[in-house]
Amino acid sequence: MKAARFYGAKDIRVEEIDPPGEPGPGEVLIAPSWCGICGTDLHEYIAGPIVTPAHPHPLTAARLPQVLGHEYSGTVVAVGPDVTHVKEGDRIAGMPLISCMHCYHCVRGDQHLCQTMACTGLSYQWGALADLAMVPGYQLSVLPDDLTMQQGALLEPAAVAVYAVERGRVHAGDTVLIAGLGPIGALAAMAARALGAGQVLAVEPNENRASRAGHFGVDQVLAADDGLTESILKLT
Known part of the structure; x- marks a missing residue:
């Protein structure tokens, strides 16, 4: 074989x-x-x-x-x-x-x-x-x-993402930040949204991945630069 x-x-x-x-x-x-x-x-x-x-x-x-x-x-x-x-x-x-x-x-x-x-x-x-x-x-x-x-x-990587969101103690209405929108990050965004997160933010420098963020329930992609902390504070 x-x-x-x-x-x-x-x-x-x-x-x-x-x-x-x-x-x-x-x-x-x-x-x-x-x-x-x-x-x-x-x-x-x-x-x-x-x-x-x-x-x-x-x-x-x-x-x-x-x-x-x-x-x-x-x-x-x-x-x-x-x-x-x-x-x-x-x-x-x-x-x-x-x-x-x-x-x-x-x-x-x-x-x-x-x-x-x-x-x-x-x-x-x-x-x-x-x-x-x-x-x-x-x-x-x-x-x-x-x-x-x-x-x-996809169930195995999806389980990894769901476990991460559960460990993060995400509740309905929470704001969630996803660091990176690779496969696990994208699945984590979907899991957070499914658990009722009120706002899902992401940091993703890859333009191709960032352009697809909305498909995974991400509300806004933030720039990975020195202004990241300030951007997060303004949105939360």
Whole structure:
């Protein structure tokens, strides 16, 4: 099968590799449909390895070359013997984190803070920029019928944005400032608006991104210059 594998800075190769075998306990074999290119992927390409493991990862034993792709949707091909929440043919979206489930943070329910955390498509044997991928079953959620596969691949970055807005304690009527309108910033603006923010401001020096700010619920884009603080004070 074909897969996009990261070898090092500015070295990504689309190669033929052996497909995964049959899923074992807790595993699900998927055929990815859509996969995003995350800012993390770009950082790896420009200056990696950073997150991708040059040496065997302590949790997954994965190491370069790494099959990329962690913002994904797809179709279930086969499930392991103890997986019951998804079945063959289901349309799914994935949460890419892999946690040990027994460290201090995992036991508290904060698996995203796992001391040996890994990630599908970054520090695990498989990633979604491939014809097939084997993933832990707990990563997967079935997509509702009214979401497309393309939208499904956006659920992971959308969750990041929603989490940021929730952590920011945004309430109805609040004024919110978004620093940067890349994909996460744009999704955060939409999340803030959905939670009832009264005014959504943004700082974005990229003219192309700034020109599209209104599509994401941003009321005004402010210049990233020495007058930024004064501009914010005038609007709040």
